[in-house]
Amino acid sequence: MNSYDAIVIGAGHNGLVTANYLARAGKRVLVLERRAIPGGQAVTESFGEDWTVDSLHAGGMLRPDIVRDLGLNIPAPAPQAFTAHTDQGVLRIGPTLTDAASIESIRAFSAADATRWPEFVAFMNSCAQMLDAVYAVPMPRELPHVDLRREGLPMAKLALRLRRMGKRDMFRFIRALPMTSLELFEEWFESVALRAALASVAIHGHTLGPMSAGTGYTLMHNWLNRGGLAAPQHAAGTGSIVRALTEALLAARGEIRTGSAVQKVLIERSRAVGVRLASGEEIRAAVVFSGADPRHTLLALAGERELAPEFSWHARNIKMRGAVAKVHFRTDGRHGIAAGTHAVAASLKHMERAYDASKYHEIATAPYLEVSTRGETVSVHFQYAPYKLKSGDWASEGKRLEEIALATLAPLFPALAASVRGSRVLTPMDLEREYGLTEGDVNHGQLAMDQFFFMRPLPNWSDHRTPIAGLVLCGSGVHGGGGISGATGRNAAKQYLGGRVG
Amino acid sequence: MLQLKRTPFHERTSALSQAQNWRRWAGHIVLGSYDLGLDREYWGIRNAAALIDISPLLKYRITGPDAAALLHRVTPRDIHRMSVGQVGYTGWCDEEGKLVDDGTIARIGQEDFRMTSAEPSLRWLEMNAGGMDVRIVEESDALAALSLQGPNSRRVLNACCETSLDGLKYFRVADNTLAGCKVQISRTGYTGDLGYEIWLQPEDALTVWDALLAAGHNYGIVPCGILAMDMARVEAGLVMLDVDYTSSHAAWIDSQKSSPYELGLDWSVHLDKEGYFVGREALEREHRDGPAWKMVGVEVDWEGMEKLYAAVGLPPQIPAMAVRGSLPIYNGTTQVGYASTSTWSPVLKKYIALAHLQRPYYQTGTALSIEVTVEHHRRTAPARVVKLPFYEPEWKKK
Numbered sequence: 001m002n003s004y005d006a007i008v009i010g011a012g013h014n015g016l017v018t019a020n021y022l023a024r025a026g027k028r029v030l031v032l033e034r035r036a037i038p039g040g041q042a043v044t045e046s047f048g049e050d051w052t053v054d055s056l057h058a059g060g061m062l063r064p065d066i067v068r069d070l071g072l073n074i075p076a077p078a079p080q081a082f083t084a085h086t087d088q089g090v091l092r093i094g095p096t097l098t099d100a101a102s103i104e105s106i107r108a109f110s111a112a113d114a115t116r117w118p119e120f121v122a123f124m125n126s127c128a129q130m131l132d133a134v135y136a137v138p139m140p141r142e143l144p145h146v147d148l149r150r151e152g153l154p155m156a157k158l159a160l161r162l163r164r165m166g167k168r169d170m171f172r173f174i175r176a177l178p179m180t181s182l183e184l185f186e187e188w189f190e191s192v193a194l195r196a197a198l199a200s201v202a203i204h205g206h207t208l209g210p211m212s213a214g215t216g217y218t219l220m221h222n223w224l225n226r227g228g229l230a231a232p233q234h235a236a237g238t239g240s241i242v243r244a245l246t247e248a249l250l251a252a253r254g255e256i257r258t259g260s261a262v263q264k265v266l267i268e269r270s271r272a273v274g275v276r277l278a279s280g281e282e283i284r285a286a287v288v289f290s291g292a293d294p295r296h297t298l299l300a301l302a303g304e305r306e307l308a309p310e311f312s313w314h315a316r317n318i319k320m321r322g323a324v325a326k327v328h329f330r331t332d333g334r335h336g337i338a339a340g341t342h343a344v345a346a347s348l349k350h351m352e353r354a355y356d357a358s359k360y361h362e363i364a365t366a367p368y369l370e371v372s373t374r375g376e377t378v379s380v381h382f383q384y385a386p387y388k389l390k391s392g393d394w395a396s397e398g399k400r401l402e403e404i405a406l407a408t409l410a411p412l413f414p415a416l417a418a419s420v421r422g423s424r425v426l427t428p429m430d431l432e433r434e435y436g437l438t439e440g441d442v443n444h445g446q447l448a449m450d451q452f453f454f455m456r457p458l459p460n461w462s463d464h465r466t467p468i469a470g471l472v473l474c475g476s477g478v479h480g481g482g483g484i485s486g487a488t489g490r491n492a493a494k495q496y497l498g499g500r501v502g
Numbered sequence: 503m504l505q506l507k508r509t510p511f512h513e514r515t516s517a518l519s520q521a522q523n524w525r526r527w528a529g530h531i532v533l534g535s536y537d538l539g540l541d542r543e544y545w546g547i548r549n550a551a552a553l554i555d556i557s558p559l560l561k562y563r564i565t566g567p568d569a570a571a572l573l574h575r576v577t578p579r580d581i582h583r584m585s586v587g588q589v590g591y592t593g594w595c596d597e598e599g600k601l602v603d604d605g606t607i608a609r610i611g612q613e614d615f616r617m618t619s620a621e622p623s624l625r626w627l628e629m630n631a632g633g634m635d636v637r638i639v640e641e642s643d644a645l646a647a648l649s650l651q652g653p654n655s656r657r658v659l660n661a662c663c664e665t666s667l668d669g670l671k672y673f674r675v676a677d678n679t680l681a682g683c684k685v686q687i688s689r690t691g692y693t694g695d696l697g698y699e700i701w702l703q704p705e706d707a708l709t710v711w712d713a714l715l716a717a718g719h720n721y722g723i724v725p726c727g728i729l730a731m732d733m734a735r736v737e738a739g740l741v742m743l744d745v746d747y748t749s750s751h752a753a754w755i756d757s758q759k760s761s762p763y764e765l766g767l768d769w770s771v772h773l774d775k776e777g778y779f780v781g782r783e784a785l786e787r788e789h790r791d792g793p794a795w796k797m798v799g800v801e802v803d804w805e806g807m808e809k810l811y812a813a814v815g816l817p818p819q820i821p822a823m824a825v826r827g828s829l830p831i832y833n834g835t836t837q838v839g840y841a842s843t844s845t846w847s848p849v850l851k852k853y854i855a856l857a858h859l860q861r862p863y864y865q866t867g868t869a870l871s872i873e874v875t876v877e878h879h880r881r882t883a884p885a886r887v888v889k890l891p892f893y894e895p896e897w898k899k900k
């Protein structure tokens with residue numbers, strides 16, 4: 001029987017990052033991916049007929065230290081503009097956040113806001129840097145107890161790092177985390193348009209509205225992963241990241257097998273010893289990493305029979321509830337939409353109402369949309385399209401998303417409708433079935449306040465361990481995760497190579 | 503308004519009650535004793551046949567392809583090794599290896615089990631059943647139960663059952679017909695004597711009760727309350743939840759919790775069994791290191807007691823029933839444990855106690871002393887650690 005030093009379940013970007021770190025440390029690594037191609041949500045893939053699309057995540061960046069550590073060759077995405085289409089008018093920021101044109105664009109709405117804007121950008125950059133540091137440190141294992149020898153130093157460094165933000169920003173940072181974006185922006189800005197533009201980034205990808213607590217935090221989180229407001233798009237597609245990771249892995253003698261869904265983690269006496277594939281094949285390894293979401297990993301792959309009752313009860317209650325869908329249009333190229341990121345965010349209240357629909361398991365009929373283009377393709381991020389629908393099911397409702405998206409975009413981009421030649425909708429059900437995301441949750445567990453930091457994925461389990469020895473979480477569902485950054489993949493590998501988990 | 507429930511036998515038991523000595527048991531009222539004293543009922547258990555209403559027991563029916571897997575996971579016993587018709591006694595633990603509750607598990611069919619417990623257990627069973635193909639039904643009210651205990655119990659049953667009980671071995675269960683009513687009879691009990699428990703439909707309760715009393719007439723059958731049973735179960739060294747240990751789900755602090763090893767239930771923990779079960783890791787650790795505490799039997803020295811009472815001009819005073827108050831136990835002047843239940847044992851003519859002692863004082867034969875209150879003054883009487891059970895008649899397992 002085949003045997004490896006390590007198996008990584010899932011070739012999402014985090015799984016690939018973990019595999020690269022392990023392979024570079026001399027481990028024999030095998031990555032198993034259920035889809036026919038690697039990449040997870042960072043994939044650029046063909047929808048057939050020569051139509052290649054960033055099907056899920058528009059753009060992305062790995063943390064610079066990961067790129068360095070792994071010697072990756074990823075061309076840096078060119079800075080792009082972020083355009084918010086609000087009911088007060090169009091606000092355009094970028095390509096650089098504080099360039100003269102951006103400030104002028106804000107000034108058209110409010111002179112006072114234009115004056116405050118550079119300070120806000122500096123504050124957000126500082127918050128993002130702080131989060132970046134927090135996301136590099138697995139949280140203590142048994143809070144409130146901190147193991148001084150193992151966890152004390154990194155935690156002390158984080159405390160010092162926080163202190164170095166300066167007294168004013170430190171308090172502003174801590175206070176902003178649990179705030180609603182509505183309240184946060186009301187304190188900073190008077191322009192309804194600017195508030196709406198920023199709120200759209202705060203809620204992007206999350207099943208939260210601008211009036212939800214904790215959207216102060218999600219704004220910082222997305223700001224960190226985007227490096228500001230606009231999505232960092234790659235000329236060759238988000239898949240550039242995956243390609244670089246795959247090439248580096250193969251060069252380090254790692255292996256990737258696609259079309260290989262893991263059905264079960266093999267467990268002997270509460271220790272993971274390998275995996276069984278859907279085909280029945282069994283592969284052994286000294287350690288098994290999972291880049292799949294924690295609920296799937298724990299309940300389906302490890303199985304509740306191997307878990308303590310309280311633990312599996314908690315695992316069952318990890319909040320997933322995805323509400324994101326994608327609508328891709330293939331056009332004749334004359335869609336008339338400028339490059340960059342376009343947020344269709346009429347107003348903060350408008351977005352909150354769109355979110356309300358998802359609370360009641362309805363599709364938002366006046367949704368928040370984010371539009372980006374790559375050549376002839378127009379990709380629309382659709383929010384909110386809840387995984388669980390009150391009436392109808394996703395087999396039939398997908399078409400409605402496309403209709404709503406087109407109707408919403410028509411007044412803003414008059415040339416779009418006539419340019420459309422084909423389309424492809426990815427509903428939350430597709431996200432689950434095709435991309436392996438439980439309840440269509442793109443973040444492998446909501447980044448809600450009861451699920452962040454030391455509570456991600458579960459309180460006191462945010463150091464990548466699971467109750468099964470030798471089964472280690474490396475995907476977005478752990479502390480540091482959500483978004484494309486590679487942080488959890490990196491942290492998991494370092495925890496293991498440092499002998500702290502596994 | 504909260505109403506304590508009556509059992510399906512209430513019409514008969516209440517008519518026979520002279521003392522109106524009602525006790526609460528799992529939300530029901532049952533008789534503590536029928537008489538003013540316990541003697542007749544106690545000696546019914548030890549010398550003849552005693553009929554006890556145990557309907558308040560909590561009962562769960564667990565069926566389906568994963569029924570065995572669920573119980574195997576919940577308890578430290580090797581359930582897969584149980585044969586159909588077998589009954590097993592076991593405690594079950596939380597993830598820290600501390601007891602949640604205890605009871606019996608009867609394998610009625612390959613995929614069909616009945617579990618009894620002292621406290622409500624539905625939520626715990628369901629929490630453990632995630633991902634399993636199993637049905638858990640509480641049948642506490644849907645099933646009436648009687649315990650017939652004592653050396654004559656088999657003769658009484660043989661006189662009124664369709665199938666003779668001669669073939670039913672210790673801790674086995676089988677279907678039977680009693681006075682025309684379908685029943686299940688297990689050779690189990692809470693007295694440490696020869697005895698049976700009869701599981702029946704509530705609507706058959708009075709018929710079965712009457713038939714048993716009639717059949718038992720010539721064998722000295724006695725309706726018996728739960729207080730005499732309580733004395734007998736101490737003699738048999740059997741623990742009681744909330745008296746001899748606290749459920750880990752109800753404990754306020756860790757030190758109130760007990761492991762099966764601490765209660766001397768080692769024999770029901772099968773560490774050699776396959777797969778995960780709740781508390782496995784903690785129990786393996788404790789098995790390696792040895793328990794810090796152990797529940798053992800303690801016999802109080804009768805002459806020592808006589809001396810204490812003689813000093814105030816009295817013969818030894820013994821309580822009329824099992825005492826559930828905690829009594830300190832000393833090695834010299836240092837407290838090394840406590841008794842959770844103590845009782846006069848009429849059959850042994852000894853004062854005995856279930857005692858929880860720290861290592862190393864739980865070794866058999868260790869000489870200690872136990873607190874005795876003599877005319878409002880706290881004294882200590884010499885006592886000695888003995889093996890459990892205190893009393894086991896040769897006919898119990900025959």
Ligand SMILES: Cc1cc2nc3c(=O)[nH]c(=O)nc-3n(C[C@H](O)[C@H](O)[C@H](O)COP(=O)(O)OP(=O)(O)OC[C@H]3O[C@@H](n4cnc5c(N)ncnc54)[C@H](O)[C@@H]3O)c2cc1C
Binds near residue numbers: 010013015436484
């Ligand atoms: C439209 C969209 C917008 C988003 N916006 C944001 C945002 O604004 N902010 C934010 O933080 N995040 C956002 N995200 C989420 C972000 O993209 C993800 O958090 C990130 O890509 C997850 O990467 P990953 O490697 O951890 O997991 P994934 O990319 O999900 O990879 C997991 C891999 O595991 C595979 N797998 C699963 N089960 C098995 C199995 N049993 N056997 C084998 N393989 C298996 C899957 O096929 C998949 O390839 C967004 C996502 C989408 C789709």
